[in-house]
Amino acid sequence: MKIVGVCACTVGIAHTYIAQEKLEKAAEKAGYDIHLETQGTIGTQNELTPEDIADADIAILAIDVKIKGMERFDKITKMTVPTDIAIKSPNKLMEKAAQVIKQRQNA
Numbered sequence: 001m002k003i004v005g006v007c008a009c010t011v012g013i014a015h016t017y018i019a020q021e022k023l024e025k026a027a028e029k030a031g032y033d034i035h036l037e038t039q040g041t042i043g044t045q046n047e048l049t050p051e052d053i054a055d056a057d058i059a060i061l062a063i064d065v066k067i068k069g070m071e072r073f074d075k076i077t078k079m080t081v082p083t084d085i086a087i088k089s090p091n092k093l094m095e096k097a098a099q100v101i102k103q104r105q106n107a
Helices: 014-030 050-055 083-088 090-106
Strands: 002-008 033-040 043-045 058-063 078-081
Touching: 002 014, 002 050, 002 083, 014 033, 014 058, 014 083, 014 090, 058 083, 058 090, 078 083, 078 090, 083 090
Parallel strands: 002 033, 002 058, 058 078
Antiparallel strands: 033 043
């Protein structure tokens, strides 16, 4: 499974990058390919390209604030969760993403 996403918290410091790290480790553990963009106080890093998004199975948006470029995800299945969910339960989030994709494929 190929995942893209954005992490962004209200302050744009700690939770943004902790969520990114937790999601990347959980995806790696599950054998998934993941590319996460961060939108923090130092700006956008690891920016997703239109091709990254088009090639993905799902987008995980671990966000506590409005993000720049939300419309990029209009044509992809997405899950939006607060950063604390990504931090506290990243493995369960990966399981849920897999379930959502499976349901979409069976629809």
